[in-house]
Amino acid sequence: MTASAEAKGAAGSLPPVHVIGTGLIGASIGLALTGAGADVTLEDQSETSVALARDLGAGRITGPVEPGVVVVAAPPDVAPRLVLTALERWPEAVVTDVASVKQVILADLVRAGVPIERYVGSHPMAGRERSGAISARADLFEGRAWVLCPHDGSDAAATQIVARLAQATGAAVTTLSAADHDAAVAAVSHVPQVAASLVAARLEGLSEQAIGLAGQGVRDVTRIAASDPGLWTQILSGNAAAVGEVLRVVSDDLVAIVRALEALGEDTNVADAPGARAVLARSIAGGNAGQARIPGKHGAPPASYAVVRVVVDDRPGELARLLAEIGEEGVNLEELRLDHGLGLPFGLAEVSVLPAAAGRLSEALQGRGWQIHS
């Protein structure tokens, strides 16, 4: 039994699920839960959308008698109203929403002044570049975090049911308060997006030769700058306070760096601007400390891998041959990065392995005729 199938075993105990909103996320939840054996009904203000989701296998349309759990999969600005309606329509059901911001929604519900002990907000950390039921996938949540945000007044039993639902999609459940959730996604998702976009915007005016100097560093930093402006305007607006709080600190740090560079640009004599250099050094060191906190794969603590660099010709099958031979040596690949040379028909494969395996792997690959950049 695979881990994925084990996770889905939990769905057998799920009460009937009603999904309101059959866009990408709602339809994917329907597909995942139906696939895991749950009884899923669907609802959407668009008849076309709900029919499409049904046809794709996300669930039945026939009106729910009495669902045990209701999932509101709608944008933050309509989610609170739909949650309140659901709590009223089904007085025994647990209700969750899956919007990517949580405080704004909880505040709206509290303001409504009705009991919300059966409501537990949540956020599956998954998405796609495309939207709509047509892009839905049963495996969208597999291996992704799904954050639960119980509040002061929520029932423990309600939280457990939402957790079982999330687990049944293959997601890894984690629990945070709404405020902590919003602050966390501001730091690990929303602020990196803004930084990537602003750095990328500075590349537009470069000459062909200048942009030709772009290496792996700027490629990595700006990869997510290709994201959709409409989607990100919604996300940033919905988490404005938390994103603003983190970005204000980044902005202050940046202003200090600009001032330090201005001081250094006017006078490059080391003795005259010791404070300016300290600002730069502290900024880079601060980044070291933060970067080191990002967990390694599988949620494990960050591991320090050894990197073996191998020259790989740019032909079909060459990289495969390399990885096959690494496999034959019994070495597990932890990370792989391809670094293509400028104007040359080969690349460098940076193979990350556990430090204890690196020396043996280098020797073995050289013995097999690979050129190693040691």
Next chain:
Amino acid sequence: MTASAEAKGAAGSLPPVHVIGTGLIGASIGLALTGAGADVTLEDQSETSVALARDLGAGRITGPVEPGVVVVAAPPDVAPRLVLTALERWPEAVVTDVASVKQVILADLVRAGVPIERYVGSHPMAGRERSGAISARADLFEGRAWVLCPHDGSDAAATQIVARLAQATGAAVTTLSAADHDAAVAAVSHVPQVAASLVAARLEGLSEQAIGLAGQGVRDVTRIAASDPGLWTQILSGNAAAVGEVLRVVSDDLVAIVRALEALGEDTNVADAPGARAVLARSIAGGNAGQARIPGKHGAPPASYAVVRVVVDDRPGELARLLAEIGEEGVNLEELRLDHGLGLPFGLAEVSVLPAAAGRLSEALQGRGWQIHS
């Protein structure tokens, strides 16, 4: 004959080379040129360092009679003096330096008031996390850009000799003015480093659960935040004016975003803050435009690849088997990204291929039993 060997064929016509400074870059240049058949002599203020470089095969120590070209491989603050001394010691030799900033050095030389037509600054875009001759590699420059910065007064013949030297190391030569070079590396290297460090610094104070939500986006944005503070303080100081110029624009953009978020945080009613949303949307769209300018591999224009996502078990050899089968289908892999799930024993391989090949590849892999996230 490989492309690398072809590139090195140019070294046969190189005059004797004298390398001043046998740290990582100087020793690597010595190794590369010696390997390409050039006659290389070495010099360093540290006897230990120069002896080590010689023992590693980077060249001879015996004093040069009359080198045809001198490479000054020293930090920006000492490079101008060493260039001036070399021009004086060898009145027929071409002199280059390989520091990572070019205007400061050229300005120092012009200020000295001596003829500098035999000087052409340059910058090989290569480096390592480690320093010193002990870390030198003959292949450090293979496939990397090596920027030449001829100035108003430099001889065309001098530029040609430095170009031949760079080509002999396997590098791809490109020519920019010192000002254009400094502006280019500010935008494609120094500013991304600052942004990555500032974003990463915001992760340090997060809880374990919050940092556990980190996905591929923040990992990519902050990868280079692991860089050495001492090294980057030197680099940013040496290019203070150009980096400051770009960062001032980034800082202005960031302040506008923070103000927009403050306006939205106070009032989430769409109608009340239309200008604020426009600021966010324009910022993300600006990043789209800049990111699209980054060239694809081999210096070709950016290609739009199709991505095929395949579930790969976390066992030695599984990724190899996948890539072997892609090779057997005759499909060339353009890019490969591994995306590990949180807490699950498998990952997603994102296989980028030419769009025309994607459909056939998906079908073929499914036929071979792979699970595709379409």
